[in-house]
Amino acid sequence: MRALLPSVFRLVGHYRVAILLLVFVVSVSYFLQGYLSFDNLREHRAILTEFRDANYLVAVVVFILVYTLFVAFSVPGGLVLSLTGGFLFATFPGVFYNMVGATLGASAIFLAARWGFGANLAATLENSEGLVKRIKDGVDENQWSMLFLIRLVPGVPFFLANLVPSFLDVPLRRFVISTFLGIFPGALVFTSIGAGLGDIFERGQTPDLAVVWEPQIILPILGLCLLSALPLLMKLVRGKKGL
Known part of the structure; x- marks a missing residue:
């Protein structure tokens, strides 16, 4: 001992x-x-809107910084933050602020993981199984397609989509671009819901997030997923045909 x-x-x-x-x-x-909830947003909405009206640029910077920190530390609550971005800044430019905060936070995780654990975990991923293994193999095959795909598919956890590319040979620039553009569809949906929170709060109701599964919303997102996966599918078909 x-x-x-x-x-x-x-x-x-x-x-x-x-x-x-x-x-x-x-x-x-x-x-x-504990500070990020619909109840707290409803309770403090007047203070938040007054501060935004009096200090718009400061409010934007603070909001993006808070969003970045929440994502960087993987604190649950990104959905409420996205709704808050729409509530405070409307659908546009609120969706842009949401995307900037999420991308900065994701990039912080990407860099921290690469600098701190990249070499050891890259070897571990080679022998991994399940979802992580499939993402890793997909990134190896076609980085752009897989990076967009893991952002678009609702079933892939956001923190996982940040970590796995950091252990592989994915350039930071490629990660940032695919993250910023890949999260746009989802960010647009939730920001637009947040833009209507004022009326919902006045009626004493809670936002209906099930709207994201409506055909007019989910089908275009699934279409983008298919478009992102198309190069991978074509490569798989060609491989089977021996082309």
Whole structure:
């Protein structure tokens, strides 16, 4: 046991920055999560709109910064933030502010993971299974198509779409562009819902998020998913035909 302790201490010392960062992220996530809810937005909507009207540019910068931090620390609540962006800044330019905040936060995760854990986790992903393995293989085959696809498909968690490319040979510029453009359809839907929150709050109601599954909304998104996956499907078909 005594012979093992020095090795353990060396291991902890080697990863002490990562361990401290993990503890910090968990603490911040737990603290901030309680402040982000529809009830709090309804209760403080007058204060928020008054501050926005009196300090528009400051409100924009603060909102983007908050969105960036929430995404960077993977704090649950991105949906409420997207609705808040629409509530405060309307559909346009609110959708742009939402996309900037989400992209900056995603890029922060991408860079932190690449600098801190990239080499070790890249080897782990080679032997992984399930959804992570399929994303990894897809990115290896066609980076642009897969990067857009994992942003468009609703079933892929946002944090997973941020992490997996960081462990592969994906340039930062490509990651940023695919993230910003890939999240546009979903961001537009939720920002537009948020733009109508004022009337919903006045009636004492809660926004109906099930609207995203309406055919006129979900079908175009699925069409974009198919378009993004088309190069991968074509490559698969050609491979089977021996072309």
